[in-house]
Amino acid sequence: MTNKYGINSNISRRTALIGLGAAATALGMPRLANAKTDQIVMATGGGKLEEAYRKTIYEPWTAKSGVNVINTSNEGARLKAMVEQGNVEWDLIQGPAEALAVYAKEGLLEPIDYSVVDKDAMVKGSAHDHFVVTDLAAYNIAWNTDNVTGEGPQSWADLFALDGRVGLWKRPFQTMEAALLADGVPINELYPLDVDRAFASMDKIKDKLVWWEKGAQSAQLLLDGEIDAGSTWNGRVFGPKKDGAPVDYTFNQAVLVSDGWGVPKGAPNKAEAFDMMAYALSPEAQAAFAKTIPYGPVNINADALLDDAVKANLPTLNDNSVLLDVSYWADNSSEIVERFNTWILG
Amino acid sequence: MASDKSTGWTATAFYRWLLVAPLAFVGLFFLWPILNVILRSFTDPSLGVANYERVFGGGPYLKVLWITVETAGIVTILCALIAYPVAYVISRVRGSMMSLMMAFVVVSLWTSVVIRSYAWMVVFQRKGVLNQFLVAADIVERPISFLPGTLAVNVGMVHIMLPFMLLPMLATMRTIDRTLISAAEVMGANPFVAFRKVFFPLSLPGLGAGSALVFMMSLGFFITPALLGGPRHMMAAVLIEQQANRLLDWGLASALSTVLLLLTTSIYLVYLRVMKSAGGGFAHGR
Numbered sequence: 269m270t271n272k273y274g275i276n277s278n279i280s281r282r283t284a285l286i287g288l289g290a291a292a293t294a295l296g297m298p299r300l301a302n303a304k305t306d307q308i309v310m311a312t313g314g315g316k317l318e319e320a321y322r323k324t325i326y327e328p329w330t331a332k333s334g335v336n337v338i339n340t341s342n343e344g345a346r347l348k349a350m351v352e353q354g355n356v357e358w359d360l361i362q363g364p365a366e367a368l369a370v371y372a373k374e375g376l377l378e379p380i381d382y383s384v385v386d387k388d389a390m391v392k393g394s395a396h397d398h399f400v401v402t403d404l405a406a407y408n409i410a411w412n413t414d415n416v417t418g419e420g421p422q423s424w425a426d427l428f429a430l431d432g433r434v435g436l437w438k439r440p441f442q443t444m445e446a447a448l449l450a451d452g453v454p455i456n457e458l459y460p461l462d463v464d465r466a467f468a469s470m471d472k473i474k475d476k477l478v479w480w481e482k483g484a485q486s487a488q489l490l491l492d493g494e495i496d497a498g499s500t501w502n503g504r505v506f507g508p509k510k511d512g513a514p515v516d517y518t519f520n521q522a523v524l525v526s527d528g529w530g531v532p533k534g535a536p537n538k539a540e541a542f543d544m545m546a547y548a549l550s551p552e553a554q555a556a557f558a559k560t561i562p563y564g565p566v567n568i569n570a571d572a573l574l575d576d577a578v579k580a581n582l583p584t585l586n587d588n589s590v591l592l593d594v595s596y597w598a599d600n601s602s603e604i605v606e607r608f609n610t611w612i613l614g
Numbered sequence: 615m616a617s618d619k620s621t622g623w624t625a626t627a628f629y630r631w632l633l634v635a636p637l638a639f640v641g642l643f644f645l646w647p648i649l650n651v652i653l654r655s656f657t658d659p660s661l662g663v664a665n666y667e668r669v670f671g672g673g674p675y676l677k678v679l680w681i682t683v684e685t686a687g688i689v690t691i692l693c694a695l696i697a698y699p700v701a702y703v704i705s706r707v708r709g710s711m712m713s714l715m716m717a718f719v720v721v722s723l724w725t726s727v728v729i730r731s732y733a734w735m736v737v738f739q740r741k742g743v744l745n746q747f748l749v750a751a752d753i754v755e756r757p758i759s760f761l762p763g764t765l766a767v768n769v770g771m772v773h774i775m776l777p778f779m780l781l782p783m784l785a786t787m788r789t790i791d792r793t794l795i796s797a798a799e800v801m802g803a804n805p806f807v808a809f810r811k812v813f814f815p816l817s818l819p820g821l822g823a824g825s826a827l828v829f830m831m832s833l834g835f836f837i838t839p840a841l842l843g844g845p846r847h848m849m850a851a852v853l854i855e856q857q858a859n860r861l862l863d864w865g866l867a868s869a870l871s872t873v874l875l876l877l878t879t880s881i882y883l884v885y886l887r888v889m890k891s892a893g894g895g896f897a898h899g900r
Binding site for chain 1: 732841
């Protein structure tokens with residue numbers, strides 16, 4: 269080393285590198301490329317899901333690999349900005365699968381390295397070119413058991429016919445599917461969506477609809493009896509029902525939705541990212557995850573590691589449920605969201 | 615000793631230099647990004663005004679912009695009506711009483727907006743405390759559906775915005791020389807006339823500053839109308855967030871932001887004119 273930075277000239281190369289690394293980090297510059305990393309960054313939506321990831325995926329994986337996982341918030345706009353600027357700080361991103369499909373379409377994600385990730389063990393429709401689906405949750409029917417006596421609405425048609433206040437998510441994804449199912453479209457003939465028919469179906473119940481914006485809000489509306497019944501995500505009502513809250517739900521005609529994982533284009537630690545992705549999709553991690561939070565596994569070998577009591581609470585793909593078509597939504601989101609917002613205001 | 619005409623160091627020149635750093639900061643981190651947003655609205659995905667054609671050519675956008683301005687306006691007026699008498703009372707007390715009253719105003723700022731919005735949900739819902747009271751007191755027979763509704767949105771937003779109206783008002787009122795009121799009374803004005811002709815005009819800069827602050831902050835409101843309001847309370851920020859974050863259509867998001875920015879700027883210019891003729895506000899800094 270020369271003395272041109274005003275550093276003591278007999279400073280070791282290693283110390284200088286650490287210093288430079290620290291300076292680079294402080295300035296927000298990319299890490300030195302060939303240094304072995306000791307941590308990766310994953311952007312998630314936070315909350316209970318992130319807690320479950322930490323317990324069932326990050327911690328066991330860190331024990332194996334020696335690489336720590338730190339979390340940050342997963343705004344799509346930041347992903348786009350980082351990729352555009354060529355300054356990507358995230359190694360992995362988690363989000364709703366239909367959002368990941370949009371990111372993939374925009375060219376913001378690396379192709380999945382299926383030499384590391386075991387595609388053959390994954391259920392149909394979960395391994396995509398640029399992202400993987402890591403779990404199966406349900407957008408399903410739930411009701412307040414104080415307000416709704418009897419067995420509760422067992423289909424979307426029952427829900428739409430209910431004499432009472434009905435809650436739905438204020439976004440077209442999933443809600444359009446529910447509206448079509450309520451109008452009698454067979455569950456295996458949903459796609460491509462008949463958008464006009466979906467709006468006509470919702471028109472019929474506009475007066476009793478209460479729109480919710482956030483998952484936590486849907487649960488609160490149901491638990492407090494502010495709405496009598498409505499859609500929710502099963503993870504939001506599973507805990508309260510178990511704890512004795514006046515809420516019940518069914519998986520009949522559930523629209524299965526998923527969390528997707530992807531690697532941002534230009535991620536600094538791609539190898540580690542795919543390694544952790546492969547671990548997250550392994551039977552052990554998938555089973556541990558499903559025991560922690562009631563979202564079903566996408567690895568076909570995980571079922572064997574789960575007992576029936578756990579499996580009863582997990583949404584599954586069967587004749588009476590449908591997997592959200594994320595490719596359809598990646599292609600049609602923009603147009604349908606505009607129509608949906610216009611309809612909602614009208 | 616430097617003479618007045620010297621080219622050397624003067625206090626004025628020194629103050630000018632002091633401005634360089636903040637101006638550079640604002641330029642780099644505020645003006646430049648905004649210019650980029652405006653530029654993007656004309657270039658993404660292709661050069662032209664296609665994004666503006668979408669904003670102005672049907673769809674939900676104009677209606678949502680109108681709802682946004684309307685909601686912000688109502689909240690501003692309600693805040694002004696409520697905050698003015700409170701600020702007046704607080705400005706008259708001194709010492710520990712004032713600290714206590716100020717604490718009541720400021721303490722609500724310590725809780726996050728999201729939590730406070732959820733708290734209002736709990737108050738207004740069908741089995742909430744308000745409905746329980748109304749039913750128990752035989753004022754209504756069955757619980758009223760406040761949620762989602764205009765009343766809930768306005769109460770929630772006014773609650774959150776009130777401190778931003780109150781603090782500038784209070785700052786102005788505390789600088790008003792009370793002997794002027796006494797002088798007016800000595801000259802034969804009754805308390806009402808003294809208030810209307812002396813105190814109220816002098817307090818206008820605070821009212822103006824508070825109103826501008828609350829109105830502009832309300833334009834960007836997001837979570838409270840989303841949680842407490844129905845479809846009729848869709849705010850521009852919600853649409854911009856959807857486009858920017860979820861659909862990644864930055865061209866349309868930029869066009870919407872630019873229209874909102876233009877709207878805000880023109881309203882601010884109108885405000886400056888009005889305040890100038892009223893003799894106060896930011897235009898006549900004290």
